[in-house]
Amino acid sequence: MKRLSLTAMLMLPGAAAASTADWLQSISVISAGDTTWVMVSTILVLFMTIPGLALFYAGMVRKKNVLATMMQSFATCCLIAIIWVCFGYSLAFTPNIGLIGGADRFFLNGLDLLTEKGLVTVYPGAASIPESVFMLFQMAFAVIAGAIITGAFAERMKFSALLWFVGLWSLLIYVPTAHWVWGPGGWLALDGVLDYAGGTVIHINAGIAGLVAAVVIGKRVGYGRESMMPHNLVLTLIGTAMLWIGWFGFNAGSALAADARAGMALVATQIATAAAALTWIFIEVCLKHKPSALGLASGAIAGLVGITPAAGFVSPQSALVIGAITSAVCFFTATKLKYWLGYDDSLDAFGIHGIGGIVGAVLTGVFVSTDISATDTTLWIQIESVLITIAYSAVGSAILLKLIDKTVGLRVGYDEERQGLDLVLHGERVE
Template sequence: MKKLILLGLLGGLSPMAFADLADWVQPMSVLQGGDTTWVIVSAILVLFMTIPGLALFYAGMVRKKNVLATMMQSFAVCCLIAILWMCFGYSLAFTPNNGFLGGTERFFLSGLNVFTERSELTVYPGAGTIPESVFVIFQMAFAIIAGAIITGAFAERMKFSALLWFVGLWSVFIYVPTAHWVWGMDGWLASDGVLDYAGGTVIHINAGVAGLVAALMIGKRVGYGREVITPHNLVLTLIGTAMLWIGWFGFNAGSALAADGRAGMALATTQIAATSAALTWVLIEVLCKHKPSALGLASGAVAGLVGITPAAGFVSVQSALIIGVVTSAVCFVGATKLKYWFKYDDTLDAFGIHGIGGIVGAVLTGVFVSTDISGTDTTLWIQIESVLITIAFSGIGSFIILKIIDKTIGLRVDYDEERQGLDLVLHGERVE
């Protein structure tokens, strides 16, 4: 089926003709119970990464007066993006139209899972063995965690209303087009040969850069650099790390969209990269004359998981080991040195780990891609090109969105409100 779809694209079919081709191919698709089950489980695992995984991971690193507000951000983003994905996001990201943006045929998920005489269920052309509804929710979970990652960069100081406006607009105008470029059947970066197995570019670079722009525009936290600001509860962060780690197997292995050898390889490379990166971060701490820390172990593991994401189904386990080590080392510099050198307040290292880790992983995908494993190849320049394009698009687009919000409702809470804490000021609740 994929070959027929690709032939149609290469032959220059119009969107209407492409739709007819996809409809004609659907009866040839055979839904597989194993594939469907695995992708359903993977979708649940990816959603589990955000709620409660990322929510706990972030909540443990902020101060006690902001812990509920920080968790609230992840849950609220989950709800908001789910609705936006249903209304517009999925259709604009994954239906065929042109190389830059998808079509409108699936707005509000119209036509999804329609039983007809010619087809049992609708399927996405790139995943013919699972129902389209499963693919929609799997990709929805990706869009959700992309939006939630951003919140770590400006934790403890952004208005709740501004957060929802920013993440909602960013998801529709920045995330959705990027997803279409890289993962859409007719996406222009995909046609150029860019490889992004599970979201190193689409999710981590995209979100990390948006977070950095937001942190720069909002400014530093009150007291940052002058007062000691310590994490509220690193136990929560370690629990969140464990949830992210386990959920990441759905993130990467689930991106095979089938229960097959590619999923198995992604599973293996994900584990090796995470473990090597965690140990690398701790080793660097020791070499720098520090004690091996729980926060360092957690940060290293997440850095390795980010780094392997674009490469998981394209490289060997030996390459995954190297990717984990290199990504962890570079992210260590990003999280512990870079933001102090350039004097910006990336609160929970959304850019330092996700942005920088995504950049390293995307570039190393071009270095280590194996044609024997992936069945395809790319060049290092193509991968670098995709990184630069994503940085520019997300950076400029995020700046414009944030500027509009700042000029209308404002981005940041007042000085006294920030001192009091966002839990009470924004939500009327607090942790005793």
């Protein structure tokens, strides 16, 4: 069965009732082309986190925190990979109930290659690739979701608190949401919610968690009174380029096949990103500012986020509009709203990923093409999914943060923050 999308697969008759015992099939059915493409896409998505997001974030912090910021992305990658293998994959992608998956794949039990019998396990919605490849592709998604959050509280959180929060958030917030939207029998999927590659599951989820963390932890010492200019925007631009390239694996790879849908998602991603980058610097010029490197990078990321939920469902013309609108809204949030409301979203994890995901999810309902998607949704269903994700991520993240604060503590001390997290937390510094 060729996969239209995770959501479309879930609408197939009997999808909700599928058992993992039915996931064995002949090795001969596996497509070498599809498998190769998804393996490459998996590498591209991991490339987005390390080194892409790590460099993107590291260039925007002060020099005394650059190593600590990069460490957050690398440590998150390692931690979530293990959580995904042990529990996350099974709870997100095996049949059970609409709220959470089952325990059939804990520690990847049952995921197998039976060469002598000519059989391999596959995920029902991706029958042309081995289940091992599908599992790893989805792991890369979980990894970057956790890493995105770290940008909101950069330069002030304890490393131990970071690991506890990101680990628990991934298991208790990300995994259930992934099951709701993408998993067999997920209740939002059965309602008709469309999220092609993670606008809701990843970007809204992570952006809201980042906002809550920024508010609970509090502002950086000196925020609003001292200059906190990025120490090296060259790193940020390099990271942006890596994210842009890696995002093709993120969006086009979500076809889970080397097919026409992957090609259309590839086109939509490029168009939306280019439109968004130009929109951001155009707004800067209109407001009598110089077109900035940081603005170009921010606009590009906003466009990538905005097109993510829609990439395989909309036309190239719609992708251009989605990119431009998402960029404009994110510009307002990152440059105006956060100062008006007084929260310190250090690297605009909420302003770009959270807001961009919200805009993209809503616009998916506006621009979805039944000719391209072979499925449909309504604007209200998309709005419903946005509101549910915001509420669940906000409340769940707040509870986790409060528990961690009462136990290991969330924030480094005043003097430690002044000295810099590189030296205080890791005993190293950039000379």
